Amino acid sequence: MHVPDGFLNAPTSLATGAIAAGVVGISLQRASREVRESGPALAGLTAAFVFAVQMVNFPVGAGTSGHLLGGALAAALVGPWTGLLVMSVVLLVQGLLFADGGLTALGTNITLMGAVTVLVGFLVTRGLLRAMPKRLGSVVPAAAVGALVSVPIAALAFTGLYAAGGAVDLSIGRLAAAMVGWHVLIGIGEAVITAAVLSAVVATRPDLVYVARHLQADLVLVDDQGRTTTVSPDRPVAAKPAGRSLGAGVAITLLIAGVVSLFASANPDGLEFVGAKLGFGEAAKESAVAGSPLADYGVSGIGNGHVSGALAGIIGVLVTIGVGLLVAKMASLRRRAESASEPEPASRA
Amino acid sequence: MTGGAGDGLYVAVDSPVHRLPAQVKLVALVGFVICVVSTPAHAFWAFGVYAGIVVALVMTAKLPAATVLRRMTVETPFVVFALLLPFVAAGPQVDVLGVSLSESGVLGAWNVLVKGTLGVVAAIVLSASTSPRDLLTGLERLRLPRTLVAILSFMIRYVSVVSGDLQRMRVARESRGYDGGSLGHLRAVAAGAGALFVRSYERGERVHLAMLARGYTGMMPSMARRQATAAEWRRGAGLVVVALLVAVAARVVGG
Numbered sequence: 328m329h330v331p332d333g334f335l336n337a338p339t340s341l342a343t344g345a346i347a348a349g350v351v352g353i354s355l356q357r358a359s360r361e362v363r364e365s366g367p368a369l370a371g372l373t374a375a376f377v378f379a380v381q382m383v384n385f386p387v388g389a390g391t392s393g394h395l396l397g398g399a400l401a402a403a404l405v406g407p408w409t410g411l412l413v414m415s416v417v418l419l420v421q422g423l424l425f426a427d428g429g430l431t432a433l434g435t436n437i438t439l440m441g442a443v444t445v446l447v448g449f450l451v452t453r454g455l456l457r458a459m460p461k462r463l464g465s466v467v468p469a470a471a472v473g474a475l476v477s478v479p480i481a482a483l484a485f486t487g488l489y490a491a492g493g494a495v496d497l498s499i500g501r502l503a504a505a506m507v508g509w510h511v512l513i514g515i516g517e518a519v520i521t522a523a524v525l526s527a528v529v530a531t532r533p534d535l536v537y538v539a540r541h542l543q544a545d546l547v548l549v550d551d552q553g554r555t556t557t558v559s560p561d562r563p564v565a566a567k568p569a570g571r572s573l574g575a576g577v578a579i580t581l582l583i584a585g586v587v588s589l590f591a592s593a594n595p596d597g598l599e600f601v602g603a604k605l606g607f608g609e610a611a612k613e614s615a616v617a618g619s620p621l622a623d624y625g626v627s628g629i630g631n632g633h634v635s636g637a638l639a640g641i642i643g644v645l646v647t648i649g650v651g652l653l654v655a656k657m658a659s660l661r662r663r664a665e666s667a668s669e670p671e672p673a674s675r676a
Numbered sequence: 677m678t679g680g681a682g683d684g685l686y687v688a689v690d691s692p693v694h695r696l697p698a699q700v701k702l703v704a705l706v707g708f709v710i711c712v713v714s715t716p717a718h719a720f721w722a723f724g725v726y727a728g729i730v731v732a733l734v735m736t737a738k739l740p741a742a743t744v745l746r747r748m749t750v751e752t753p754f755v756v757f758a759l760l761l762p763f764v765a766a767g768p769q770v771d772v773l774g775v776s777l778s779e780s781g782v783l784g785a786w787n788v789l790v791k792g793t794l795g796v797v798a799a800i801v802l803s804a805s806t807s808p809r810d811l812l813t814g815l816e817r818l819r820l821p822r823t824l825v826a827i828l829s830f831m832i833r834y835v836s837v838v839s840g841d842l843q844r845m846r847v848a849r850e851s852r853g854y855d856g857g858s859l860g861h862l863r864a865v866a867a868g869a870g871a872l873f874v875r876s877y878e879r880g881e882r883v884h885l886a887m888l889a890r891g892y893t894g895m896m897p898s899m900a901r902r903q904a905t906a907a908e909w910r911r912g913a914g915l916v917v918v919a920l921l922v923a924v925a926a927r928v929v930g931g
Contacts, residue, residue: 331754332798333791337714355821362823363894366884369877371830375838376876378831380869383842386862395869404873416827423702423811424684424832426799427750429792431709497764523862527870535877 329421329428330435330485337431339492344434350442351415358408373405374416381417385520393516398444398481399452399474400521403466404528406537407449414441435488443484448477452538466539467526474521478514482506683836685747685803693737693805696911697904698814701806704912705798711919712794717787719926723794726922729915730797737805747800751792758788808832813899826896830883838876845872 335343362370377397385393397417401410415437421427428436452473459465486503525536533539546558693701708729715722734744762781806814812832816825845868849855854864884892 329750331751331788331792332709332795333713333788334754337710340710340713351824352821355823359823362827365881366887366892367823367826367896368830368834368883368887369880370827372834372838372876372880372883373873374827374831375835376873378835379838379842380872382839383865383869385865385869386859412824412827416824416831419828420684420831420835422799423806424686424803424808425750426685426747426796426803428799429709429795430706430799430802431713431795497761501764519862520866523866524869524873527867528873531870532874532877535874 329418330432330439332429332431334429334432335435335488335492339488340431340435342434342492343438343488344431347415347434347437347442350411351437354408354411354415358406358412361406361409362412370405370409370412371416373401373409374413374420377401377413378417378420380524385516385523393513393520395520395524396440396444396478396517398440399448399470399477399517400524402445402449403452403470403473403521403525403538404536407445410445410449410537411441414445439481439485439488443481444477447480448473449538451476456538461542463529463533463539463542466529466533466536466542467522470525470538471518471522475511475514475518478517479507479510482510684808685743685800686807687739687743687804688807689738691736691738691805693733693801696805696908697817697902698806698810699817700814700904700908700912701802702811702814702818704915705802707916708919709795709798711916711923712798713791715923715926717783717790719929722922722926723790726794726919729918730794730801733801733915734797737801739801739804743804744797744800748793748796751796754788754792758785758792761785761788809899816899817903822896825899829896829899830880834876834879834883837879838872841875842868842872 332340358370377400381395381397383395385395398410398414401413404410405413418428418433418436418441422430422433422436448470450473452469455469455472456465459469483503483506486499486506489497489502490499528536529539533542548556548558550556712723712726715726734741761784762777764778764781812825812829815828816822849864849868854861
């Protein structure tokens, strides 16, 4: 199942590598609280479990046996972010320690078999659970459908990558039809195995199943006087927006601005072109900032047009962020001044 | 495999490749494979040079040929795909032994086969010459996030324990007549897998509590031992530079 080297060309492999790094970075951040509270050992052992269970032969009917891919199962058991980390770690170990899947295809494999299967599996499962009756019995069928859908979607994503960077001129429509058709079959096997394994866990330890945590019944205590007290179950650990995401966002924006500006055309844009054609180009007033160092998206004093354009993109983003932060700061100062007379709300422990 | 499942493909011999720090090997081999992947498929001589380099690497690392060949079978599903390509690809057709094949399909099949094979041998050189522990320190040196390295280290440490659990459960299940042959046995096999998850999860909780009891503060101690020297980096860079020269020459000169 692992994509080898050379299946996709170098730019596509590098792009999927960047996507994989980004997705793993996001899930590290979103899972950071879970990992801090339950420790890296728990995620590591879950990864070891997925690795081991991928080697089990499950009988799936008609005398054939199937293997688990495990993305949707991991998402249902430990949640999307930890699940994504777990699958990425499994693929890293398979690629680096077992030579399974190419080194340059590591990003492709993490993107397809980690990110796509986990996220699609989780979103489908959660969407179905919202629509289905709030009972523990809903978890297994919802996760089975999630597993069924996740496999052909990953195959479709592979077809998309192949269309972008495949080595051979294939009819993409035919490839997509063949890939999806074949992977629907694999997906059925995946759904059967996921359902069977998950129902075994739900039967014994439903509290461990991430997608079932909100379905736990309240604990009803009756004391010797016959009074009842209801204790609601622990809420799942909610992912907390982290401050570092701002930093990551800025970095990505700068990168895009810098790289995209390299390709930005120095030719007049569409409106300017149409204007010139129609003859009102001369009537257009020079912009107020025409004399500024960033005029026409190039930094003056730098000869190389590409470098200058990239620098202008980066500086532009920085200035925009600066202005945005300034506005936000002023708004928050004003709000603080307004609420200064009111008492501070008690902070939660 | 003599070692546990946690050892990967590691072949414990002493060789210049084994002695190179993991981070150098990782960067050099990934760089090498990128060069291979970006070489146009019709530059046949270039792949001969690459194959020579890879064979030289395997010999320098003193890897048994049988191990390398056995491991190369992971490629099989994609070999099948590659062999189908000449029949399904579009474009002008050529006749070979009376069978009509697509020209771009034949080239594409060659492309996938040769690059995939070179890539898998490069990955085998890495995994067979680097112990899991060295690989972890190398990844840490390459600034992989600490949390990810910590999760990786626990996975590698416990994968043989979990596999052992699974093995014992399989023996217990099969000795009760559930050999997993028919669909009716799915329940028994899956119950084993479910129990394996619960056991692994609980083991993870116990390990974490034991770590807390021993003063774990949320940060794993750094495992990195020594930095790679400039000479070692130069050796790694040499491989990439040679591959790069071949790739550039293949683009300029062509087939």
